Amino acid sequence: MKWSKMLIQTLRENPGDAEIDSHKLLVRAGLVKKVAGGLYAYLPLGMRALKKVQQIVREEMDSTGAQEIVMPILQPAELWKTSGRWDLMGPNMFRLKDRAEHEAALGPTAEEEVTDVVKSIVSSYRQLPVTVYQIQWKFRDETRPRFGLMRSKEFLMKDAYSFDTDADGADKSYWTMYHAYERIFARCGLKAVPVQADGGDMGDSLTHEFHVLADAGEDGIAWCEKCGYAANLETAVAHVECDAAGEVCHAEIENAPTPAKTIEEMVKFFGVPATKMVKTLVYVADGKPVMFCVRGDRELNEVKAKHLAGAKVFALADFATVREVTGAPIGYAGPVRPQADVPIYADIELKGATGMITGGNLAGEIDLKNVSFERDCKIAAYADISIVQDGDKCAKCGGTLAIKRGIEVGQVFKLGTKYSDAFKAVYKTADLGENTIVMGCYGVGVSRTVQAIIEQSHDKDGIIWPAAVAPFAVVVDLLDPADAAVAKVAEDIERALEDANIDVIVDDREERPGVKFKDADLIGFPVRIVVGAKGLANGGVEIKRRCDSKDKTQIVAPGEAVERVKNLLAG
């Protein structure tokens, strides 16, 4: 392929809306073009990378026996109403009406659709297990689309669904996918870590997310270097020592008028550490107010809190509700004698805590000192409801947890019978009974993976593509395109590489060498071959890997170029 014939545009300037390196590089290297907020066209170079990732995903899915299908993007509202998610999905789901006023969604995922399709085909245990997958565009009406392909409104996703006769079978299907995902990301040149995660609205049981560790990641992950424990911060647990273990304070509660509202201000005002403060938050769980207390140096984990409250709809209470519940101004909520009789949950760390400073639940800017949880508060339950922090002890091995950032590129879920119950997806057993199908679902963000690769593999000059997913494995920088003899050498190398099934682009533009080198580094082809009159006069062409420094450049005879490239790509 000749550069001059390709629709390529490299840019010197970073796009104004790009916050992270991979987004900047996607646009600057001419891989994608923004059509509107959260909507990107994949240009020829970006398309090549996207197709290579797709192909890896497809091959690994096929190797597990999963069968490729494709389902409509337009999904009738009835499907979503059957599962109860028509309302639950909220404004993140694009909705529209056809000319007959039938409501439909643009699929953000396809559990409902696939269950409806598969149940109409599967009737007997003989047809199980079966796993199907599709690589299809998905849609999400993001509040604030950003980070390029990471939070876009339209994205390419591989979604697979397994159907088994029982939980054991579903377990097997789950781990088959789990291992396929390990292979997929490895083949994409990605270090992706499987981490335990929360099932959320999708199901309640076992689930792992695959994260690419990167500072630009949106998700926090608790990570134990010692034992390998890795969990999404939403579910991560640490080894917690209750405050009861510390010094006990027997003093009586004391009102402490204070203008300090935040923990930071209170630390200054009272001159005691945040570990002796209590944060109290009011939430509304399925319409009813609930209070949660964590230690002043901690943050409430909303996912854990929601599970503890057993709530489906869960959100911070508005100011009016807070005032009503506490009887106090905003910032002075506490666990002692709230105005309203609401359940109060406290973090396990607070069990037995004494001598704490809390909000007063009083009609004024008043805190309380010397609060003893067991003595002074009516706690519904003590439980782990705080977010794990850097330096916490690993609950598994006692090692030290570190908090890393991750980009989620895949997830495997055990769905159980959530959807098969809703859709009455049953099968006839061998003894002619009837049983419910047990399901799992498994996603890979295909377009997101492309960007995660860039986020994990780049330097100040541009992208450093792993060979398996590079738009082209090799770039030939033809320095003197007007010199027929030199051009012939480039042509021969191009043909020889293509014959060896190595894809190559020849930069035949009439540009200065500096421009070509800069563009090659920016786009990040794994191997660069420089073909120029001067070099040829000195006996050869220059070959260098993108990831190597300049001084590793090798000079080889043109006829040896292909072998050398093979070695470099394999190395």
Place this chain on the structure above:
Amino acid sequence: MKWSKMLIQTLRENPGDAEIDSHKLLVRAGLVKKVAGGLYAYLPLGMRALKKVQQIVREEMDSTGAQEIVMPILQPAELWKTSGRWDLMGPNMFRLKDRAEHEAALGPTAEEEVTDVVKSIVSSYRQLPVTVYQIQWKFRDETRPRFGLMRSKEFLMKDAYSFDTDADGADKSYWTMYHAYERIFARCGLKAVPVQADGGDMGDSLTHEFHVLADAGEDGIAWCEKCGYAANLETAVAHVECDAAGEVCHAEIENAPTPAKTIEEMVKFFGVPATKMVKTLVYVADGKPVMFCVRGDRELNEVKAKHLAGAKVFALADFATVREVTGAPIGYAGPVRPQADVPIYADIELKGATGMITGGNLAGEIDLKNVSFERDCKIAAYADISIVQDGDKCAKCGGTLAIKRGIEVGQVFKLGTKYSDAFKAVYKTADLGENTIVMGCYGVGVSRTVQAIIEQSHDKDGIIWPAAVAPFAVVVDLLDPADAAVAKVAEDIERALEDANIDVIVDDREERPGVKFKDADLIGFPVRIVVGAKGLANGGVEIKRRCDSKDKTQIVAPGEAVERVKNLLAG
């Protein structure tokens, strides 16, 4: 691949909503599953065929140097407003709003989007010509979705767009695509005929549709066996002899009260042939009434009429307008002295016609006899505005035109500068001037092609797949799956075929031979190998092509099966 592991469902009954064979067979063979009206999931077998057609399209596009991209399905309204098509597309285009109330369309096509993307990258003549293509899902809010994948709401389309410096270049790009399309359909095993067609809203210049001739086709095509002339009925022209050539009638106009309204009734009532009658129709062209006259045995060609009137918005007038224009009851419009002063266009065939019977434009059920067009009517223009009929003379060679039915599977268009003007897509010329890019667009209905193949190639028992696009090239009907020795033979043949890159499915189900044969014929795998204990005892396995009759069955030793299959697939 083992049949028992695949999600396959064959049906004995035709689906209730299927009107044509290919739709029935798509569903009965388990290639697709209806999700809702006009929305289909592609099951594993259908997906395999769809992917094979996709791959053929991709290879032929790539061979022309066209570059694959992919653009968002969600297209901002601004793009469509820039071209003026936001309103023109009417209710066929799905529209929705995002959470920020921005309007968008689900792309039915992508001229606007691609022009906007390409113009932002191309700035110099050096970057031209360039052709890009995508294989992407398209959307159409059909009034009445039907015929399976033929008129569905969501369909897979390959759309390509060429960008050239001038009309000559655009012409070259056009014919490059034209010939690529010939290769695509030939490789799909389709007899597709390129026919001249009308540019419609998409542009005004040269365009060809590729039609698969089939009785179930929705489009009419005029076809000259002698010279090969082929045109969509919308644009087809015939050699017309004006009525002036016949006997001349000098009699004066005469009122003829008659209860007959239709041509058929008039022929009975007056006892003269339809060729002596005139059909007069009132249309509204861009808000103004216009009248059109064709001979009684002809139908008005709305496309030709619209072009003649130079109208953008064009539709039959409502009854009130007709009464106002003619001054007569419905059914009594004519070209003589209408009530309102509106332009009257007459078909070229009526030039010089005398002794005609027309509607009276009078306040009653009154026709006129002895109408001479030149003498009695104020005709704005005579032109070809009728639909070509079976038996008309070919305008090119004088041969006889036949009317065939066709399924449109592709179309090539010269767009000129329609979109580049609207989007100011310009380039710098070699002498630093500025010029407008000249475009073309080229579509292949990928999912529709799958169905057209079935419509063209099936019999009473099922589909007869061409090998290149069959879900599997070979089915091995394993008659005694429980017999280990027999199963081993099937296994060996399966592996040998796979090693030879021939895809094969082994029907290992515990079903009667009759069921297996019926299913194999219904799905229509090109070659069937029967492996059974009885056959093996008699020296071999049975091999037969789907398209051959039973008596062509060959018995070969298992070891020879692969070679025989290769010969049959090549034959």
